[in-house]
Amino acid sequence: MDDGLESYNGSAIIDPMVEQYEVNPDDGDDADEEPPEIPDDGDEEEEMNYYDHFTRLNLNAMTSDWSFTQGGPEEFPSNDFEVGQQFGNKEEVMLVVKQYNIRRAAEYKIVESDHLRLDSNVIAQHIFTMVKADPTISIRILQGGVENHFGYKASYRKVWLAKQKVIARIYGDWEESYNELPRWLFAIQMYLLAFKYCKPLISIDGTHLYGKYGGTLLMAIAQDNNANILPITFAVVEGETKEAWSFFLSYLRKHVKPQPGVLVISDRHKSIDGALNVEGSLWKPPHAFQVFCTRHIAANFMTHFKNKYLKKVLINAAYSKSHREFAHYYGRLRGENVAITNWVEKMPRSQWAQYADEGRRFGHMTTNIFKCINAVMKGSCNLPIMALVKLSYFHLGELFARKGSEALAQLQVGAEFSQTLMKAIEFNSKHVNTMNIYQFDRSRTNFMVEELAAVPGSRQQNYQVLLDERKYYCGYFQALHIPCRHMFVACSHARLDWKQFVHPMYRMESVFNVYRSEFRSIGHDDDWSSYDGPRIWPNPRMMRVKRGRAHELQDS
Structure with missing residues (x-):
């Protein structure tokens, strides 16, 4: 939670299974619009913590030592x-x-x-x-x-x-790069089942291309069950329009085949919303569910109300895992300004409040897994299209090989669950001895757990635990699908193994299955199969060198 606002029931504890992100109040929905001028490529970047495994790009993997003279x-x-x-x-x-x-x-x-x-x-x-x-x-x-x-x-x-x-x-040449693309894609066509074993959610967004030709790179990002980020779909389009997103989402469903009931996390861009909810769309319930990024909601809130304190209350309400916690923060919003709650209620609660999403978010409240990839891809968004595609392919191939080896090594030493889960288990089991437990049935399934003030960052609270129904009124298990600290106390009292309450997705075998398939290495283009299909040329209207004085344009 943000500093400066007290926790309601222990949410101030840093939870290793829940993302902790700062909100940038200047980020609005219009931030994705096409910049009027050629943008500066990298002077002011929003500071955030990126996943280490996706911050090492080998840009020399497919470069040649060409130069302006024959010798270099x-x-x-x-x-x-x-x-x-x-x-x-x-x-x-x-x-x-x-x-x-x-x-x-x-x-x-x-x-x-x-x-x-x-x-x-x-x-x-x-x-x-x-x-x-x-x-x-x-x-x-x-x-x-x-x-x-x-x-x-x-x-x-x-x-x-x-x-x-x-x-x-x-x-390589910008124009010829487009022309070469179909032949290269034809040579590498392959089919991976990675997303089938990931968390059933994707984060979608777009990022601008800053090279000679403009455009937008649309991406869908998933996360495996060990907190590793995994791009699953890319598309280069002319801009973030409803038609472009419809094209992207249709091919995502056709070729990636997301799990039934997959969750889509996005900002509130009208083109995304329109594409997801078009008549006959398979991206609506029960096939898929749409939720909004908390960071973008907070940015829109600041645009309308410009109140930093109430923005923090809103964020805490969004992150609340139980209805009781949500009601506490939401009541404070209503007490301060009814207009705020009227504005918030325009969005269904299931699309912005964690307690109401039936556990579909797995703790992902923002599109920051996309932002992490965006920060990495920014270095390649000013390259010709072939370089961009090759760079993505080579890096993903290296990622699959490395993460697959790591997961296999864990299985070989007997690891049953992912490292990320075990960190959360270690964290939640620390406070077993700082709680009182009261049993209310002979079968040892109905308990009341009393948290003591000794639990760091928590007020004294009482929570009902129903082991047979898998209901835990702190909301932690329902949101993240792993045992909370109250369940640990109940399992210890009832002499039950906590492992039976862990979602199968967190098993190490499931993590390995994400990377079980391997990318093909690419040989010399002379060895590729012949290609007689269509050729691609860039749209001349998308050239970025289209403004300025005449002699500057001639200078190109």
């Missing part, structure tokens, strides 16, 4: 002239002449261009090694490097154009 960047011609010096071509001579004059603050003029000093070709040669080392490097950092080297500050657009030229040299 280290063989660029010198900035000085020498008697008898020879050049390979006219462009090489012009490049040296430009650099020679720029370094000496001397003006020069090229007949074909109005630029008197730096152009994108000169900048591209200078930033080549920086971009190759880190394709995610921001334009502002590159601007600073150019200014330090040449003594002149190049415009954002000119440096952006130069970076696109470097990206094209390293990863």
Whole structure:
């Protein structure tokens, strides 16, 4: 829970099975709209904790050492002239002449261009090694490097154009990249059953492409039963429209085959809502259920009411696992401002309050598992489409191999449950001796557990535990499907094994099944099967280089 607001019944305890996220009050639903200008790619990123296993991208996995000269960047011609010096071509001579004059603050003029000093070709040669080392490097950092080297500050657009030229040299031509994509996808077609063994929920959202051609990368993200993030579906579309989301969701259901009753977590974007709830959709109950991200709800709340204290009350109400806890916080909202509760009641409680979702969230209250992937993918969203697809494929192949090996190793040493579950079990079993228990039936299934004040972060509370009905009135078990601390006390008193109350999904065998299938390695393209299908070309209207002065566009 957020600092500054007391816990109602022990929710201030840091629960290892429940995500703990900060809310950014500036994040509204309109944050996903197309930016009016070419965005800076990475100067201000929202701080969050990412899962370690998905923060290591090997961007060199499919790159070649292409450069602007045949010998590579280290063989660029010198900035000085020498008697008898020879050049390979006219462009090489012009490049040296430009650099020679720029370094000496001397003006020069090229007949074909109005630029008197730096152009994108000169900048591209200078930033080549920086971009190759880190394709995610921001334009502002590159601007600073150019200014330090040449003594002149190049415009954002000119440096952006130069970076696109470097990206094209390293990863291939932008247009040909689209044309090559169908053949590559045809060569790697395969079918994995990973999602079948994951938690029955997905987080969906989109992220902008920032390369020469714009567009939006739509993704569906799942999580295995050991808290590892797993992207299951990708699609590149022109924008976040209802039609684009309908296309994405139809293929997700057709090819990924989500479990019956799967939960979809998203923001309140109108295009997503429209696609999920269109007439005849199989993304409505009982086939699927839609819930909203608490972070986005809180951001919308701040837009309407601008009250940070009540925003925290709203978040606590959303995270409440029991009706009693929810009523406590919701009553405070109603007492402060009836208009707030009227605004909240426009959303069905099952779509934003954890206690009312019948345990479908498994503790996932936000789309932050998507945000984690988005932060990683941001480095590849300015690359040509083939580089983006290859990067995703190679990284997922490495992820499956590594996580599959880890899960198999756990099984071989006799691990029965996932490490994430065992951490939660260890946490919840610590307070068994700090509670009183009262038995109310001969069969030892009906108990009342009294929490003492000695439990850290908790008030003294009484909870009913019905073991035979699997009802525990703190709401923890219903929300997360693992034994709560009150159940541990009851099981200990009744001499029952707590393992029988654990959801089968948390068994180590289930974790291994997610990664049982393996990706195929990709050989040389000369060995691929012949492809005679359709070709793809990028939509020229999606080119980002479409604004600015005429001579800047000619400079590209």
